[in-house]
Amino acid sequence: MEVTLFIHAADDAFRILENAKMQAVGLLDTATRLTSETRWMEEKKVQTILKGAQETRSGLQNFLATFVMLMAFWALLSGKFDAFHLSLGVICSGIVAYLSHDLLFANVRVGDGRVIARRFLGYIPWLLYEIVTANFYVAYLAVSPKMPIDPQIIRFKTKLESDISWVTLANSITLTPGTVTIDVAEREFMVHALDRKVAADLDTGEMEDRVAHIFMEADHIYIQDVLDVSRIFAELKRGI
Amino acid sequence: MIDRSDDIIIKTIARIFVPFIQLYALYVIMHGHYSPGGGFQGGVILGASLALLLITHGYDEIKRRIPEGVIILLGSVGVLIYAGIGLTCLLLGGNYLDYGQLSVILHVDPAHARSLGILGVELGVGFTVMAIMYSIFFDIATGGILPEDQKREEKVKREG
Numbered sequence: 001m002e003v004t005l006f007i008h009a010a011d012d013a014f015r016i017l018e019n020a021k022m023q024a025v026g027l028l029d030t031a032t033r034l035t036s037e038t039r040w041m042e043e044k045k046v047q048t049i050l051k052g053a054q055e056t057r058s059g060l061q062n063f064l065a066t067f068v069m070l071m072a073f074w075a076l077l078s079g080k081f082d083a084f085h086l087s088l089g090v091i092c093s094g095i096v097a098y099l100s101h102d103l104l105f106a107n108v109r110v111g112d113g114r115v116i117a118r119r120f121l122g123y124i125p126w127l128l129y130e131i132v133t134a135n136f137y138v139a140y141l142a143v144s145p146k147m148p149i150d151p152q153i154i155r156f157k158t159k160l161e162s163d164i165s166w167v168t169l170a171n172s173i174t175l176t177p178g179t180v181t182i183d184v185a186e187r188e189f190m191v192h193a194l195d196r197k198v199a200a201d202l203d204t205g206e207m208e209d210r211v212a213h214i215f216m217e218a219d220h221i222y223i224q225d226v227l228d229v230s231r232i233f234a235e236l237k238r239g240i
Numbered sequence: 241m242i243d244r245s246d247d248i249i250i251k252t253i254a255r256i257f258v259p260f261i262q263l264y265a266l267y268v269i270m271h272g273h274y275s276p277g278g279g280f281q282g283g284v285i286l287g288a289s290l291a292l293l294l295i296t297h298g299y300d301e302i303k304r305r306i307p308e309g310v311i312i313l314l315g316s317v318g319v320l321i322y323a324g325i326g327l328t329c330l331l332l333g334g335n336y337l338d339y340g341q342l343s344v345i346l347h348v349d350p351a352h353a354r355s356l357g358i359l360g361v362e363l364g365v366g367f368t369v370m371a372i373m374y375s376i377f378f379d380i381a382t383g384g385i386l387p388e389d390q391k392r393e394e395k396v397k398r399e400g
Contacts, residue, residue: 070263077267085270092266099305100259167252184248 046236062105067097069104119214126210131176134198138177141195150196158187158208165215172207254296261289269366273355279362283369290370291377299387308378308386311371318368325360337361 074089075081141149160166170181173191178198183190193199265285272278294302326337334341339357340350348356 066259070259073260073263074267077264078271080274088270092263092270096259096262096266100262103255104259163248163252167249170249181249185246 049236058105059101063097063101066101066104067093070096116215123210123214127172127175130207134177134179137198138194141178149194151192151194152196152199153182153190153192154199154202155188155190156203158189159217160187160208160212160215161217162215165211165217168214169208169211172211173202251296254292258289258293261292262286265289265366265370269362270359272362273358279365280369282362283366284373286366286370287373287377290374294378294381299382311374314367315371315375316368318364318366318371321364321367322361325357325364329357 070093071089074093078085078089141147158166158169160169166184166187170184170189173179173181173189178194179202180192181189182192191202193202265282267282268277268285269279269282272282290302290306293305325339325342328345329338329341330336332341332344337357339354341353342357343350343353346353346356
């Protein structure tokens, strides 16, 4: 009798314990689900804030930047600075900037525009020097009686990252006598070179390094200006 | 039908140059009465910039900026401006396109009125030439079939 009672009591205790365990597991499950849901929502919220900040910043800024550049171009062309012609310029620049404000700065990378412009201006003399020396070399190849050319097509993968830097490199290669860019596809350049020396010069990658330097792709300092950070921090503090 | 070009060089250069080409075209139109150029030349340049955009960025990109209907409308509006200025001069008692008569409406001296009248006519010519040049290019490029029509036809063919 005593023994059966004891067994019953033990059974009951065991059942109660089991129930409690189940409840605890259920509670834990809900808790995890809730946290993951809130986290997902928070992440989504942060993403929309980031995206919104980027878009509002870029749309108007692009329009204004395009407008200013076009207005300067107009003043350069027109050369008349009376009110009538300047107002015509403002109207025309406005129309063109409205129609194509997303063209000029389509996939612009983030970086200081003034630094890029300065570095680009610094690149031009070097390129001119290269063109002049390559001119002499190609002239030597052409007039020497044996004409020691060795035409070849070389392919190389580039480390450059944006379309504008690919185009700058491709056009620099084409401008330099002796080498012509045939195709740029999927980061791969196909270049025709007139001579082994010209090809070797290209292979040193100096031009590529310099182009990377212009567009700030060598030194990774372009992160700093990605977003308007203060606004996002304020939103984060307030909302989450 | 013209698809967008895959060549990164052509695309990027076109992307950077199109706004400047368009502004240059407008400059040629607006300064037609001072310097060489005028409505026709400017209109052709403007049409060429649109053709360049069509070749490099494809039909959808153009349609997003300037729909086909607007281009056709501009073609007609240009003729309307030209004929309107001419007829206004006629109604004011001068010859057709006798800009001097416009001084009555514009409240300026006849010489200035001539200048403004020519500018208006140039503008009309520019619009029409741009629209027609682009339309001709577009029709040759597509064979007169819009991509929307093509898609609709294919859909009908699939379902029927």
